Amino acid sequence: MLSLRGAAVSYGQRLVWQGLDLDLRPGEFLAVLGPNGSGKSSLVRALLGRQPLSAGTLTVLGRAAHKGGRHIGYVPQQAALSAQAMVRARDLVRFGMDGHRFGPWRRTEAVRRRVDDVLASVGASAYADVPVGMLSGGERQRVRIGQALATDPRILLCDEPLLSLDLNHQRAITELVDARRRSHGTGVVFVTHEINPVLGMADRVLYLARGGHRIGTPDEVLSSQSLSQLYGTQVDVVRVRGRVVVVGAPDEVAAPPHHPGHETTGTTGSHTSDGVRP
Numbered sequence: 001m002l003s004l005r006g007a008a009v010s011y012g013q014r015l016v017w018q019g020l021d022l023d024l025r026p027g028e029f030l031a032v033l034g035p036n037g038s039g040k041s042s043l044v045r046a047l048l049g050r051q052p053l054s055a056g057t058l059t060v061l062g063r064a065a066h067k068g069g070r071h072i073g074y075v076p077q078q079a080a081l082s083a084q085a086m087v088r089a090r091d092l093v094r095f096g097m098d099g100h101r102f103g104p105w106r107r108t109e110a111v112r113r114r115v116d117d118v119l120a121s122v123g124a125s126a127y128a129d130v131p132v133g134m135l136s137g138g139e140r141q142r143v144r145i146g147q148a149l150a151t152d153p154r155i156l157l158c159d160e161p162l163l164s165l166d167l168n169h170q171r172a173i174t175e176l177v178d179a180r181r182r183s184h185g186t187g188v189v190f191v192t193h194e195i196n197p198v199l200g201m202a203d204r205v206l207y208l209a210r211g212g213h214r215i216g217t218p219d220e221v222l223s224s225q226s227l228s229q230l231y232g233t234q235v236d237v238v239r240v241r242g243r244v245v246v247v248g249a250p251d252e253v254a255a256p257p258h259h260p261g262h263e264t265t266g267t268t269g270s271h272t273s274d275g276v277r278p
């Protein structure tokens with residue numbers, strides 16, 4: 001579905017990652033992990049065709065990537081709502097369709113039914129008519145996923161969809177995405193700091209750090225040996241009561257410079273010494 005060969009992203013002199021070979025299969029769940037500033041969002045932007053590769057190639061469904069393809073659904077990082085706060089959940093889902101299939105916004109019966117179906121599929125029917133500014137974080141994430149699924153995309157890119165959600169909502173959101181890929185064969189790229197909610201679902205993990213990466217099954221990548229090699233220092237991956245904790249991964253960044261379109265997801269060095277939060 002997605003194919004990267006020898007891919008790299010850099011901003012000026014800053015090389016973010018390089019030498020990335022990746023194929024996403026239909027229905028596959030790929031978790032993308034890594035500390036702040038390791039280039040997870042840059043990868044998502046590259047896959048969306050919004051960030052040019054500095055080396056290598058990307059094809060999406062067999063064709064060179066381009067912006068705005070309706071085959072890719074995108075769940076962005078939680079952003080300040082401001083402009084959308086008064087928009088109803090059902091309108092957000094409809095916006096997701098308008099840009100693609102239906103041209104100018106038309107209130108046709110078919111569109112209304114489709115919006116209802118999408119809202120039902122993400123469990124958001126009960127608050128379809130509530131302004132999104134009044135929804136909880138978890139409810140809003142359901143609606144955002146609905147918006148991303150509005151065009152019935154074959155690939156779903158989720159950029160930190162679990163941020164600021166409690167454990168129950170993290171589980172609900174990951175299960176929603178998991179159910180979707182199983183029922184529709186949707187390929188999923190799921191960027192997260194929170195490995196544990198996706199551990200049982202991820203077919204493969206791509207771990208980005210220090211300009212390098214590891215890719216493989218969760219057991220292959222999330223091992224002391226693999227992460228120690230990646231970081232170039234001793235890192236321990238321990239499993240405690242079925243949860244994975246990464247101990248000793250050095251913080252990657254001091255303070256990522258703020259620039260438009262790049263929202264950091266936590267405080268400086270939030271990739272803590274236990275790395276992936278339990």
Ligand SMILES: Nc1ncnc2c1ncn2[C@@H]1O[C@H](COP(=O)(O)OP(=O)(O)OP(=O)(O)O)[C@@H](O)[C@H]1O
Binds near residue numbers: 011016038042259262
């Ligand atoms: N548009 C840009 N111009 C210059 N540098 C950028 C730009 N976007 C990202 N960067 C830098 O590239 C690096 C990777 O950023 P990116 O947002 O992809 O990382 P990330 O892994 O998603 O981080 P986080 O977990 O904090 O969201 C960072 O050092 C960041 O400051």
